[in-house]
Amino acid sequence: MGSKERILRLKEETRTSILDAALNIVQTEGWQALSMRKIADHIEYTAPIIYEYFPNKEGILLELTRRGYQILGKDIREARDKHDLAEDKMEAMWVAYWNFAFTHKEFYQLMYGVDMVCCTVKNSMAEAEQVSAMLGDVIESLFIKQPVSENDICMKYYTYWSIIHGLISINLVRPNGRTTDELNQQILKDAIKGITLSINS
Amino acid sequence: MGSKERILRLKEETRTSILDAALNIVQTEGWQALSMRKIADHIEYTAPIIYEYFPNKEGILLELTRRGYQILGKDIREARDKHDLAEDKMEAMWVAYWNFAFTHKEFYQLMYGVDMVCCTVKNSMAEAEQVSAMLGDVIESLFIKQPVSENDICMKYYTYWSIIHGLISINLVRPNGRTTDELNQQILKDAIKGITLSINS
DNA sequence: TACCTTTGCTTAACAGTGTTAGATTATTTA
DNA sequence: TAAATAATCTAACACTGTTAAGCAAAGGTA
Numbered sequence: 001m002g003s004k005e006r007i008l009r010l011k012e013e014t015r016t017s018i019l020d021a022a023l024n025i026v027q028t029e030g031w032q033a034l035s036m037r038k039i040a041d042h043i044e045y046t047a048p049i050i051y052e053y054f055p056n057k058e059g060i061l062l063e064l065t066r067r068g069y070q071i072l073g074k075d076i077r078e079a080r081d082k083h084d085l086a087e088d089k090m091e092a093m094w095v096a097y098w099n100f101a102f103t104h105k106e107f108y109q110l111m112y113g114v115d116m117v118c119c120t121v122k123n124s125m126a127e128a129e130q131v132s133a134m135l136g137d138v139i140e141s142l143f144i145k146q147p148v149s150e151n152d153i154c155m156k157y158y159t160y161w162s163i164i165h166g167l168i169s170i171n172l173v174r175p176n177g178r179t180t181d182e183l184n185q186q187i188l189k190d191a192i193k194g195i196t197l198s199i200n201s
Numbered sequence: 202m203g204s205k206e207r208i209l210r211l212k213e214e215t216r217t218s219i220l221d222a223a224l225n226i227v228q229t230e231g232w233q234a235l236s237m238r239k240i241a242d243h244i245e246y247t248a249p250i251i252y253e254y255f256p257n258k259e260g261i262l263l264e265l266t267r268r269g270y271q272i273l274g275k276d277i278r279e280a281r282d283k284h285d286l287a288e289d290k291m292e293a294m295w296v297a298y299w300n301f302a303f304t305h306k307e308f309y310q311l312m313y314g315v316d317m318v319c320c321t322v323k324n325s326m327a328e329a330e331q332v333s334a335m336l337g338d339v340i341e342s343l344f345i346k347q348p349v350s351e352n353d354i355c356m357k358y359y360t361y362w363s364i365i366h367g368l369i370s371i372n373l374v375r376p377n378g379r380t381t382d383e384l385n386q387q388i389l390k391d392a393i394k395g396i397t398l399s400i401n402s
Numbered sequence: 403t404a405c406c407t408t409t410g411c412t413t414a415a416c417a418g419t420g421t422t423a424g425a426t427t428a429t430t431t432a
Numbered sequence: 433t434a435a436a437t438a439a440t441c442t443a444a445c446a447c448t449g450t451t452a453a454g455c456a457a458a459g460g461t462a
Contacts, residue, residue: 036449046412048451057449076335086342091393093336094365098389131274134281135294141287151384158368159388164295166367167359183352187360188299192292194395237420247441249422258420 015053017043019067022060026106061110068107072100132157144200156199163191216254218244220268223261227307262311269308273301336361345401357400364392 021042025034036057040047054060079096083089101108139156140148167188222243226235237258241248255261280297284290302309340357341349368389 035447047449049411051450052410073335080335080339086339087397089339090343090361090397091390093339094361094393095389097365098368131270131277134274134277138281138287138290138294142291155384155388158385159364159392160291160295162367162388163360163364163392164298164367166363166365167299183356184359187356187363188296189292190399191360191364192295194399196288196291198391198395236418248420250440252421253439
């Protein structure tokens with residue numbers, strides 16, 4: 001009978017409806033609000049049936065991660081194919097990556113583990129501002145042309161910090177990647193030198 | 202009587218012993234293993250007394266964050282004071298920052314929200330590797346001198362990714378900072394151009 | 403049609419989480 | 433010694449992810 005296929009199709013439908021519900025909850029209430037019971041509420045079932053479609057909560061997260069990479073892949077591919085020169089390709093691809101991170105914020109958080117918990121009060125902590133003040137002062141002194149605008153300091157500060165924080169994140173998250181310590185140190189120092197040189201040019 | 206001060210000192214002691222216990226648990230079992238009851242076990246009390254010293258769990262995390270920034274501040278300050286030239290200061294400070302992130306991994310994770318959950322299986326996901334393959338291919342084509350070693354591609358890939366991921370992280374975590382969208386786009390494109398230029402020089 | 407088996411789904415429970423209220427014990431004060 | 437205060441614990445609440453048992457409806461078979 002054809003009912004077999006209909007049932008299979010229905011099962012596939014509730015499977016994706018679980019993923020949709022999860023994404024919906026995350027987009028409206030944030031990652032920390034995502035719970036199995038809440039997903040079950042959205043699809044009008046009880047929590048245990050979710051385990052008929054996914055092994056556990058992480059299974060749902062993993063599938064959403066896959067979805068995210070599919071979207072990201074499509075965006076980057078399209079950006080690449082819009083240009084001929086490799087330089088233009090490169091810039092367009094990274095800009096696409098950048099845009100993906102903000103238009104699909106929740107996906108990016110899931111894919112690259114950008115945690116946003118306990119970051120609300122942290123802004124106005126004296127100790128934190130002291131650190132950025134020290135770095136800002138030295139950056140200011142790097143400029144030959146004085147005085148330096150707050151904007152210029154800020155920009156260079158974020159440039160430094162981005163590449164270093166990025167490198168650290170990557171190495172903390174995937175410590176057994178294909179990069180070595182020497183390679184990382186090389187990238188780090190090259191990047192610092194590059195940014196420092198670019199200040200007065 | 203002087204017992205008032207002794208009691209106050211004792212209270213201060215258990216307060217720091219709570220923080221020490223929390224740090225100890227995190228260092229041996231990771232962030233996800235940190236629970237109020239486990240902290241209580243370590244200091245040989247029951248969970249509710251922790252709330253006499255901290256408003257809630259986030260309060261403990263916030264205090265540990267403060268501790269982290271104190272250590273980081275000291276490290277960066279010392280690195281700065283070891284050099285005279287601003288360029289040397291800058292490099293030493295960022296290297297100190299880098300070293301802090303790895304010698305005080307748990308602190309860094311707390312301070313900058315580098316999540317390491319659900320990153321074990323994620324390595325071998327086809328969709329993820331497809332994305333990095335696309336980017337790697339274009340990077341390879343950027344090199345004038347052919348053939349390009351796997352190492353060179355890898356290094357440039359991580360350089361690109363670091364700065365972009367870093368910029369995104371910073372902007373996702375603290376969206377209301379002192380940076381504007383135009384400034385970020387400027388930093389982003391400058392950085393991309395800079396790395397691209399550095400490939401054949 | 404009657405029975406049996408399978409499927410779909412729910413209820414109830416377990417072990418864990420952060421957090422709070424009430425009771426209990428110990429200590430200090432009068 | 434008696435009252436007041438402080439320190440601590442037990443028990444509970446409302447959650448979390450996850451699992452086992454049971455019920456009810458559907459399907460297949462005689």
